[in-house]
Amino acid sequence: MNTATSYDKQIIENDDPMENPDFKTVGTTTVSDPAMTCRGVNVFYADKQAIFDVSIDVGKNEVLSMIGPSGCGKSTLLRCLNRMNDTIDICKVEGEIKLEGENIYEQNLDVVLLRARVGMVFQKPNPFPKSVYDNVAYGVNLHGLATDKAHLDELVEKSLTNAGLWNEVKDRLHQPGTGLSGGQQQRLCIARAIAISPEIILMDEPCSALDPIATAKIEELIDELSKQYSICIVTHSMQQAARVSQRTAYFHLGKLIEVGPTDDIFTNPVHKLTEGYITGRFG
């Protein structure tokens, strides 16, 4: 055992998850009040396994951040949570993912409904090539959530306000959403996601295409949104994970190495790989 650590917990040194078939995730993967639960999830792209036996809960009204080196399967796991991976023919998901106790990979589950309940914000802002208004209204109309035009207007305004964009776009609601700045576009995408009142919002590196000021705005927004929604965010910025999330999960080569309260992970990582990553030794 290494003694050169200043942390009060012992660093797990020799448990290489790639060598050890019985590797167990360090830390508590469950929460008392989960919105979503994953148990023993394996994901394959054709013959290549991308996720190995991952179990983790997403707590209600909490921000869970997923970190790890590039290619470790963060996006893959995130996209399993609202079955976006269905669009990839070769992708196969095993194990159990439950939303409010319901297995989302069940045969007769309605994917449309699932995606309405589990919204998603992508790495690159991807507004529709339609007006700002139509971008937000699209999902609302799709699911018939607005009773009339006035109600729709109200929902659009509320979503844009909650996404912190209303003041910037209220005069240009009917101009193309693609004409906004990158940060504004990403907030528009967030507005689009929250307009249909999902229970969970998945965010895949939502700030990676943005400058620090826009990033700060989105982070603020995530903080605000977590009062209402459960959020699962993938990020490459450890500062961001530390700033916005309550729990952090560290992935390595498709395995979930360590989960815990964000403060613990960043101050007292238990596994050697986690420690190496957050101290910047690799990744």
Place this chain on the structure above:
Amino acid sequence: MNTLETINAGIEKRYKREKRFRLYGQISIATGILFLFFLLGTTVLNGISAFQQTYIALEIVLDTDQFDTDEDGDIRPESLATANYNGIIRESLKARFPDVKKRKDKKALYSILSSGAVYDFRDTVVKNPQMIGTTQTIWLLADDEVDMYVKGKISADIPEKNRRIKDNTIAWVEQLRADKDVEKRFNSIFFSAGDSREPEQSGIRGAIMGSFYTIVVAMLLSFPIGVAAAIYLEEFAPRNRLTGLIEVNINNLAAVPSIIFGLLGLAIFINYFGLPRSIPLVGGMVLALMTLPTIIISSRAALAAVPPSIREAALGVGASQIQTVLHHTMPLALPGMLTGTIIGLARALGETAPLLVIGMVAFIVDIPGSPLEPSTALPVQVYLWADSPERAFVERTSAAIMVLLMFLVAINGLIVILRNKLERRW
């Protein structure tokens, strides 16, 4: 030698090579333009005269004796149509050229006018019965050989035995000309008549309508089928060996010579399903088959060019797959799809071989009123006229080519406008 010197040594060579390449490019473009101008130039030079037609003025005495009258001396309406107009015209020609005495010469004199002139004359009289009993100056359609001579396409210097218009006819025409009784007028017949054995009475209306019906049928069939196939293959079909095979086959079909499609149409639509020959419906179906691969390929390319992030965005807010396609992917791909369709249909409009095979090459005088009536098509008409021995069909061939090109340019222009409109939305 240091690095900079090495680079400097080579740089002149690089610039020279660049210049040379640019020159090659310019030369090839110039050659292309030259050929294009040559082609268009000869077509226009040959064809422009077809838009005019020679008419001859005759003093015609419309004697009441020529018509049946009833007890009161009024002309019976039915005799208006049956009177001997031929005789009336001949009399007037004889009066105009009293020196012509020999039977053979008289016959030559009569053929100075088109065989259709008498019908035009009859129609004029039927429409204006008050002319009867008076003497009228009437402009009548000249024979095609006279027309060619007046237009300067046949020279009087050629030995008489080498031209169809004989010396005496030329003398008469010159005499008429001196009296200002020969005139070139706008050739409305060319745009209002169907095909004819007589060049001066032939027009492209029938061919235009035939082409129109054919292309409409082809478009109505190939666009929806092609787009639906493209959407299915691109957005829904699993990627497996079967779809791979289908894809390869579609690509191969695009390269199949068009006459094969004609033979296919002949075997299936005409021989098996028993549809009539020579009709635009069958022509359209054959051209639709021919155009389908082009439309499918370009539509798929247009769909594939839509960024996947748009699809993810739509799926992410809970749109079903078909909603994603209909609301987002297809509208974005539509300009590309339309371009492919138009390229395919423009090619179909100029297509001759498959139409020959299914019999749209018959000599058809009537103008088709529906896709179920026999007709030819513009390129086939060009082919038919190009094959005719009469000198006057040469200019008509070029004129028909000009009309065909005009349609192609118009269609392409339409598509550019349409595409810009669709694209300008965002």
